Amino acid sequence: MKLATWNVNSLKVRLPQVLQWLADNPVDVLCLQETKTIDEKFPQAEIEAAGYHVVFSGQKTYNGVAILSRHPMTDVVRNNPHFADEQQRLIAATIKGVRVICAYIPNGQAPDSDKYQYKLRWLDGLQQWLTLEVAAHPKFALLGDYNIAPDDRDVHDPAAWVGQILVSEPERAAFRRMIDLPLADSFRLFEQPAKLFSWWDYRQMGFRRNFGMRIDHILLSPALAAACTACVIDKVPRKWEQPSDHTPVVATIELV
Numbered sequence: 001m002k003l004a005t006w007n008v009n010s011l012k013v014r015l016p017q018v019l020q021w022l023a024d025n026p027v028d029v030l031c032l033q034e035t036k037t038i039d040e041k042f043p044q045a046e047i048e049a050a051g052y053h054v055v056f057s058g059q060k061t062y063n064g065v066a067i068l069s070r071h072p073m074t075d076v077v078r079n080n081p082h083f084a085d086e087q088q089r090l091i092a093a094t095i096k097g098v099r100v101i102c103a104y105i106p107n108g109q110a111p112d113s114d115k116y117q118y119k120l121r122w123l124d125g126l127q128q129w130l131t132l133e134v135a136a137h138p139k140f141a142l143l144g145d146y147n148i149a150p151d152d153r154d155v156h157d158p159a160a161w162v163g164q165i166l167v168s169e170p171e172r173a174a175f176r177r178m179i180d181l182p183l184a185d186s187f188r189l190f191e192q193p194a195k196l197f198s199w200w201d202y203r204q205m206g207f208r209r210n211f212g213m214r215i216d217h218i219l220l221s222p223a224l225a226a227a228c229t230a231c232v233i234d235k236v237p238r239k240w241e242q243p244s245d246h247t248p249v250v251a252t253i254e255l256v
Helices: 011-024 044-049 114-136 169-179 222-227
Strands: 002-007 029-033 053-057 065-069 074-078 090-095 098-104 140-145 216-220 228-233 249-253
Touching (some): 011 029, 044 053, 053 090, 098 114, 114 169
Parallel strands (some): 098 140
Antiparallel strands (some): 002 249, 074 090, 140 216, 228 249
């Protein structure tokens, strides 16, 4: 089973890229973030024509998440039942016995902002839900745009980011609490080259200069981590015309 996550930064703009990527990379599950599409305008027919079931939760202009699967999905849950939130940032489904949560964790704007405090509260609420979900589902995966670089290896220039969002100690501590559930960072299960990132700012030729960060993650329960044989960052879509500022992350799991 191949599980993938991709913040597409507007599905309306990048539907052709998503369909092309799926044709080139027929993963079993693809979690999308920042679809920025209301449910009434979600391109369900196009995705189903490509051979995927899909569940989604969207809103106008901002946020929005979706799970695309080659297999039927059950027990779909939209939003966190333990954290009241009007923003559409979470969707979960069970696929071939694997509980999958697709998450778009808030950005936080700046450490001295209300949005940062919202991010920390949101992460606390997520932790509460994850604790229950991980206990209930031995085969569990949390995929998405976390807006957290777990450590300095995941930042192109750690010194330049000191005191900023994505790398602050409270955010990293929240990531470590997820790991302690326990969940495994699938990317770090394997030897990886240095300076591999999943997001690059559009400004200042960020991608060309590899001024990026690894903020898109696939966390796996012990049962799935033991069966994970690879985790890669696919930089190809970031080279396409009018790309998202993120690129897909893919984990391969050899399920028995």
